Amino acid sequence: MKEYQPKYVGTVTKYVFIESPEMTPTDFAIKAYEVSDGVMIKETCFGLQITGMPDEVDRVLERIRSFDPEHVFVKDRGFPPGDERRCRANLGGARPGYFGHEYEVNYVIRSISHGLSALKAREPGTEADPPSPVKKTYLDTTSLKKIIERMEP
Amino acid sequence: MANVFIYPATSLILSDLVARFGHKPLGSALSVREHIQTAGFDSPPLQITPEDAKKGLKYAAVEVPSGVRGRMSLYGPLIEAAEGAIIVNDADYAFGCMGCARTNELIMFLVRQRGIPVLDLNYPANEKEGEEFVAAIKSFLDTLGETA
Numbered sequence: 001m002k003e004y005q006p007k008y009v010g011t012v013t014k015y016v017f018i019e020s021p022e023m024t025p026t027d028f029a030i031k032a033y034e035v036s037d038g039v040m041i042k043e044t045c046f047g048l049q050i051t052g053m054p055d056e057v058d059r060v061l062e063r064i065r066s067f068d069p070e071h072v073f074v075k076d077r078g079f080p081p082g083d084e085r086r087c088r089a090n091l092g093g094a095r096p097g098y099f100g101h102e103y104e105v106n107y108v109i110r111s112i113s114h115g116l117s118a119l120k121a122r123e124p125g126t127e128a129d130p131p132s133p134v135k136k137t138y139l140d141t142t143s144l145k146k147i148i149e150r151m152e153p
Numbered sequence: 154m155a156n157v158f159i160y161p162a163t164s165l166i167l168s169d170l171v172a173r174f175g176h177k178p179l180g181s182a183l184s185v186r187e188h189i190q191t192a193g194f195d196s197p198p199l200q201i202t203p204e205d206a207k208k209g210l211k212y213a214a215v216e217v218p219s220g221v222r223g224r225m226s227l228y229g230p231l232i233e234a235a236e237g238a239i240i241v242n243d244a245d246y247a248f249g250c251m252g253c254a255r256t257n258e259l260i261m262f263l264v265r266q267r268g269i270p271v272l273d274l275n276y277p278a279n280e281k282e283g284e285e286f287v288a289a290i291k292s293f294l295d296t297l298g299e300t301a
Contacts, residue, residue: 104164
């Protein structure tokens with residue numbers, strides 16, 4: 001057992017995923033640096049990681065979001081960037097994880113961006129009809145029997 | 154501003170939408186951050202320590218595997234702090250070992266046991282469903298904001 005002294009105590013780290021058709025992560029990084037003021041910003045292939053005190057990080061995020069609100073997505077991260085327990089530089093290869101982000105960014109996020117754009121034009125008070133697990137109907141036995149009978153010569 | 158538990162707790166989309174509409178998303182990153190920013194004695198200092206499996210006893214019985222109890226020490230406090238929850242039911246990437254699978258089942262059970270408002274959804278498969286997905290979350294969070 002050894003004593004563990006945490007780094008960056010009191011800070012928050014946020015992932016910024018950028019799916020903008022008009023701006024790249026580099027463009028956003030430059031915009032973020034303009035207002036960084038001591039906040040640590042790391043550019044990645046998918047966007048940015050921003051580490052700093054909560055108020056400062058929120059300020060930078062607000063600025064970044066303002067350029068393309070429907071295509072910038074933010075979430076919390078537990079570890080700060082470069083932490084030797086998670087950083088692939090110390091682990092000798094690709095790091096595990098990101099499966100969830102990979103799925104959401106590849107298959108879902110464009111629908112969400114569209115949904116966010118459409119939200120402004122939506123009639124207030126319109127009831128939402130989202131894809132729900134409750135509504136999912138399975139093939140009942142009567143229908144199955146009818147299909148089988150139809151297929152039989 | 155209400156505390157909203159999200160499932161999958163690592164979801165980028167849920168975390169973003171909850172924060173975007175003015176509430177606090179309760180995801181696993183918050184617990185992990187709290188763990189790694191707390192000084193102590195451990196070697197190596199990873200997310201889950203033997204101490205966490207003991208904390209998990211609050212949420213799962215002693216005969217439940219320590220893997221489930223360790224995970225519950227991360228998720229349990231979040232569920233306790235939640236004032237609402239959004240659950241995406243068809244998140245295949247939440248699949249994992251038996252520890253993950255049983256923890257996921259226990260999380261669902263505990264969320265429903267708490268009696269807080271829960272929004273059950275599936276991931277949208279097209280743009281039309283995306284519109285409804287976002288609108289449903291916004292409407293749910295608006296009502297949550299009124300009651301919080």
